Amino acid sequence: MTQITRGTIWFRVGPPRRLAGLETRGYAVRFGVLLPPAEGPARWTALEAEGRRLLAEARRGYGTVLLPVLIAAGPAVPPPVNLDYPWSPDAGRDLVTSRRAQWRETRRLLARASSSLAAPKPQGATDLRALEKRARAALDTAVDAFDHLEDTNLASDAHALAHTIAELVAGLFGCWAERENGRWFDVCRLSLMHLRVGMSAGFSGRRHCSICGCDLTLCDHMPGVAYPVVAGRKPDGRCTICDSDICHTHTPGVTYPAVPHAITRQADLHEISAVARPRDPLARHNAIEIPPYAVTSLPNHDAANASLRCEQCMAPCTGFTSAEEALGFA
């Protein structure tokens, strides 16, 4: 590897995050979904199109969460701030302290609004659990958008949105590390987004055509060529054009140009490599062990009922770690 591949946003304050010796989990490959082409202009087009869709969806999701919060807490809600850039240590500390107090007040007002509207719930009442679910889903979508857009000029938009939503999630609902067999794992989508390592799986299997569903070696559809396809919904509810389960773009019954992709439903896995740019942009870690030295200094860290709350998302960004840095090559 000859260059640092952190994407368009690559500052990093402090030493890089290394993976050596840590237990990790993640997706190596997703089956039954449309994967972008392996390389070339068609890949960049597919990544950007899907990234734009995800970014718009994340913005919509954030909006639907923010609205009831603003109704309930009004001016107590801290306005978005540039958390996607590094701040000086002193300024960052002051920022976090003041905004933590604002989020605490927002949370109190939101809880009050939620409980005062408790059973029987009128229409539009704030259901905190549903709100939290929507907020975390919006964060997931924003991170997925970044993973698609990292090499485009929309990467900074996706990065900023992910920070904004993550701060709201941490401020309103809180985030916790997961514990398994005495080890603590970082499962925060925002934190893991800043580690630019993906998984590339070597596998072989039969490929099916995304347009007709037949064996791709048999059907007449040519990868890379657009065919007119009438939009509809598959039995599982997915769109016949984009395969999304919540498609807002393609109207059933209307004809759209669609480029056939290979869909793998079953495969033999031969090897997995850690890479900077995985073929599947979402084939990434979803849990990374927190180094024991970072936990042992915390009080009661080994108590059976201990929980580890993380507020990292309320602090300004400290930058990205490239695959080379994470794997110890740089």
Place this chain on the structure above:
Amino acid sequence: MSVPAVTVERVPVPEWANDLILRRPDQVDLLILPQRVRDGLGEYGMDDLVGVKTLRAAGVRADWAHSEPEDRTVASEYSADVAVSVVLFVGQSLAQEGVVEAARWLLARVRQALAGRPDRKTSAPVVVQVNRLTLEGDRREIEGLRVTGHDEQVVGVVTALLQGGPAPK
């Protein structure tokens, strides 16, 4: 010392490839061979898939070495060591039009793979292996010729081999 732009070398044809080719040397003009055979299944690349479809659409009698679809799998593109890797068997009945179509497909594939690579000399190579029948008296043998390069010149050399041009000594 200058490095040759394209190298052609004789390579042994694996036994499984010989078997696949000799099953039906006269039924097709161009046979696409798998990158490897695993548990009896031919492991093809996406390049191969597009190649067979493109050539058939252009009227060339091209086919997979594994004629039954359940014997074919497609491998994920996970190797960065080679930009393009194709293994062909050219039948003696391949006409000049077929050679032109095969060259056109290979040229498009090579250009696509090399697009955006600033330093082609140091980038992953393009490798095309041409297998073809040779007659020595009554004996029919398959010779394997591997063409390796870093640019479109590979296609010119492959085209000459498809036309029956001489192999290197």
